[in-house]
Amino acid sequence: MLTRRLLTLVLVLPLAACASGNSPMQLYPLKGPIADADPTLVIQATAKNTTGTSGELSFRMPERGRCTGTWSSLTPRTVSNKKGMSLTFKKTGGEVGREIETVAGVNTGEIYAVCADGTRVQGTFVIGSGTASGTGRASDTNGNVYKLLF
Template structure:
């Protein structure tokens, strides 16, 4: 009897544990000048849902923690002042307005151990943890995000 209960409860215990690795590549700012260029490794947890915690370590050793959130697909657009509007050309992406079927838009914000903050915008495919985005930190670094 206890074996059957364990088998039933195992998937429940794993709920909320799925994570996605996020690579953040500096494309502008002080970190983009470092050779070889560093890659910031972040981990977004709870990717089976619509929000969760995110953690990263910057090249200078600062640890950053925060929250990411994504909305279900609907009519999408990028507004003036958005990171994609400001840095889309640097990132290699054009900005268009219109319906984005099957695409979820999300945002993340992290605060770091020495006062730096990181603001991010991203898109993921519906039902996946795969996507891309742009992040900017408070020290002038801009990152291409891939996950």
């Protein structure tokens, strides 16, 4: 019984470590055939790996099927390595490690996706450093223009 639990734990922990953030993204049609047909429509998208600087993007276009692609953000980070002696009581004996920080500011990014019917969606956005929220614009090859919020 104990070995079965241990085996389950050994198999599940690496999968949990690989899990990353997903964030909802909305595309609001502003101009074009979709906005003309239904100006209240909101296209729900999912951006995967939002704790990183790029990931998969997926959504469904009305009457055009599933769309998949990529989002990417130019998010600068600083990496510093720590090595040496420490003279404090809390960290006696020295300190070795690595620290990664996101540089504060506003960063730019892009989305690109291809739908089942061949429609291509492309856009740009700005995002706050260290956040998974931003705003931008996108357009598709059918003449639609979207407001992008996430």
